Amino acid sequence: MMSMPEGTLTRGHVSEARERLATSRFLFVDVELPEESAPGEQPIAHLLGLEAEDVAWLGREEESVRAEIFGDGGAFVVPAVDTDRVIRVHALVTERYLLTVHRGPAPLIGNVTARFPLESPSDSVAMLFLLLDEAMETYRRAAVQALLEVEDLEDEMFRRRQPEQLYRLARLRRTAALLHHTLLPYHRVAEETVTRRVMNRGFQEERQRLVREYRRTANVVLADIESLQESARRAFGSYSSLVSGDQNGVINRLAVVSTIFLPLTFLTGFFGMNFAYLTDELESRAVFWLLAVGLQVVFLLIALYVLHRTRLWRRLREDDGDLDDE
Structure with a gap:
């Protein structure tokens, strides 16, 4: 509990919070519930004496999106990012107090109370907007951090591509989806209500x-x-392009090697045939070395010369060097 405007922070039992809510003029109360509701757990609205406010949803686990204004008060379920998970803080605001309820620890509340001395909110509504602003800040920090990680990963991929980079990209894309899918429904409801x-x-x-x-x-x-x-989609596209480039390089090398050995394969197959001319006329050892071996050597030298003149050989060696680096 924090008494405002003096900013005095105290901890106490729920019964004390109930008394302060009934009497204090300007109060901020934060209630931390167990992460999982226990069987027979009494509603927090009953424990705080708020049955008349029609806030049975307060502290309920399945409550995900809420932003509504009624009379002189308002009810919100505010999402916030805590490390790699999204927590939801239930907020009830009136002209006299701001009440927040959450299950498990919520660093968001600590950040908000730390800003109280600097911001000096004038009333409970200003305190609520301070809470909403800090919740948005958690999303912004998570998005910027993930964006920087994506950019660093993309730089690493162009220097040296590794399979684990794909897993890290998938994790960051999942983070982006989590941020978007948890914030957008709340933003739409809150925008409509506030407007x-x-x-x-x-x-x-x-x-x-x-x-x-x-x-x-x-x-x-x-x-x-x-x-x-x-950025995550672009990084996946860059990774796919690099993989395609490597595959094209392998195909090019295979094509070059096939071009070199295709004439040799033809000569080997030709002189391996058993027809009359080869078996009857080409019987001397000199003819064998000249045709069977000499022609292959000549074709091989011609192919190597063509590779050298067209610089394909140098490109082939460079591609081999890149694969060795990976």
Whole structure:
């Protein structure tokens, strides 16, 4: 619990939080529940004395997307990134307090409370937008970090391609999909709810400014995630191009080798035939060495000369060197 505006942070039992919620004028309360709900677990709304607020969803595990405003309050299920997983923080805001509930540790809350002395939120709604902004920041940091990893991987691929790079790219693409699929549904619901609220003439100018800043931050984060997805697709395309290039190099080498040995194969097959001219006329050892061996040597020298003049041999050696490096 944090009393505002003095920013006094205290820890206590849920019963103490219930008393403070009923009496305090400006309060931030964070409740950490076990990661898995226990059988017979009482609803957190009942423990905090909020049955009249119609918030039975508060702390429920299967609750994934929510952003609605009712009367002088609002209810949100805010996604945030914690390392390689997405956590969801349930937030209930009124004119007097901001209540957050989450299962398991949520570093997001620590980041928010650390910003309180610097931001000095004027009321509970400003505290809520501070929470929303920090949640967007976790997505932005995750997207930027993954984007830098993709760029580094792409540079490594062009220097030296390795099979494990494909696995790392697949993991980063999965990260991009996770960020996009968890943020976009929440963003759509929150955008619709906030837009509808801003259109009311009685909406305060200060809160309109908070909404504009939140929208700008959310759009930037979505752009970063889309950039990450595009970079991951481009990196996969680059990897496929490099593999195709290597395969083309192998095919070219096989074609060159086949071109060299095709005349030799023809001569070997020709002189291996048993027809009358070969068996009756070409019986001397000199004729055998001249035709059977000499022609093959001549064809081989001609092929090597052509390779040298067209620089195909040098290209072949360079490709062999690249394969050895891999």
